[in-house]
Amino acid sequence: MLQLGSIYALIALGYTMVYGVLQMINFAHGDIFMLGAFMCFFSLTVLKTSLGQTLLISMFGAALLGVMTERFAYRPLRYAPKVSAIITALGVGMFLENFTLALSPYPKHIPSVFNGKQLVMGGLTMSSLQVLTIVLAVGLMIVLDIIVFKTKLGMALRAISSDAAIVPLMGISVNKVVSMTFAIGAGLGGAAGTLYAIAYPVIDPYMGVMVGWKAFISAVIGGIGNIRGAMLGGFILGFVEVFAAVLLPSTYRDVVAFSLLMILLIYRPYGLLGRPKTLKV
């Protein structure tokens, strides 16, 4: 529950950061997550790395990929109509999926890294894997929170999201900040991919689609563009999904998640932590 939630939250951060800076939904983000999982597979089986190295490799690889998609696909469209950027993002996502599919047509099985040790805390039983996932995810989120709220880069990032027009006039290189945003967002997506692949060891090129959308929902629940909101939204969605699976047949999981989203959007269109934008006429 917390495990799934923390993975959603990590991916949601990528959506929300890009949205905050560019007001663009990066539909390819779910596929970056998928590639993170594939990089995890690659480094575990081919390079035979340890878990820590694997995590670093897939985070770094995903970050590189994120920066590249931004540089070659989104940057030329920075000042184009917003829909063309969205369509481009859909295109990039399709490209990543199908390219992976062309290279690896069969689902891959991740070798297990953990022996199923059980930890008992109070009345709760958790596997060490779950604990590790949650600790890592929360750790990454704390690091991100520090970056965003305590460093100069974070200040520039927040400045762009509050007023994109004025920032270049203050001598801040928007391109650099956008690249960094994509690097951080995609890196977190890659980390999520690794954690997910270890927890649910069968990976295929389309796994990013559903998980990506769910993460996107989390970002919206929390209020898209709001970084702490994305974390909250991820945990809420993970919680709701697991509870829905307990109470109803598990095939209803998606219905419940999406219905929740629709109800929330009708009553609170700007998310839980988002602020409603007043429209000036």
Next chain:
Amino acid sequence: MSKGFFLPLVSVLLVSHLITAYGLLDSYVQLVLMYVGINIILSVSLNLINGYMGEFSVGHAGFMAIGAYTSAILTVRMFPDALAPWLFPIAVVAAGVVTAIVGALLAIPSFKTRGDYLAIVTLAFGMIVKSVLENMDSLGAARGFLGISKYTNLTWVVFWAMAAVWMVRNFIYSSFGRGVLSVREDEIAASAAGVNTRQVKLFAFTLSSFFAGVAGALYAHLLMFINPKMFDLTKSTEMLIMVYLGGIGSIGGSIVGAMIYTVLLELLRPLGIWRMVLMPIMLVLLMILRPRGIMGLSEFRWLIPSVGVSSKGAKIVQDDAVGD
């Protein structure tokens, strides 16, 4: 409809009927043409919401699914077997009507939310439809709905494609339809100027979903087999690509987009899986080189009614446009 329009339409319909009746074309070519027709219906109807009204709907495949399942239930379960081929048109219309009702319901959230958030509502709608269908055992659940007869032929596809183009065009160029464009340009200004934006949105969603339902019905009776997975997000993405490839806010663009996309996919079939790698690359390049799509807010002259403002809103097209 202007007089100059009537003759070409009837002759196209007649030709397509002859092709169907006497098998003048290779059946594979016919099949591709039918896909093109169905895709034209889909992209024209989606363009009404995404292009003309300026919203971003990602749930069109959901509408299509509702239409497909409604018509399949009617022809397979409800109608007596002997009469089913004759009642097929009724099934198509009924599919459209049921879908339109659902579409009208989905218009309600659009009163309050716009832009990205409405996009997510439509996305969620599409996912809910798919998940619900997957859970309905009486409809075959995830295994799909079997035993549909093949009633769709080229004539019906051409008829409905023309109907869709004609209705959407007349709606857009009517004074009520102008409201749709005003919602896209500036909703607040539109309502200040006396446009009933809720009514406009309701109507646009209803019309658009009606044709999506029709397309779903035709699709179901062409493939003779449907399952919920066919109507997932990939399908919606496909429709979006056709609309934006052709150009938003342009019926001609939707037609061109649907044609190019469908035919290109068929032509690239020998490449196997790599065609699905090539397609998105071409899409991204197109967006970078021509962000507004092929037609981008402009329109074929024959699609513009004799007297009216062009979709750019700037120049008045005189009555020689269609050759009345």
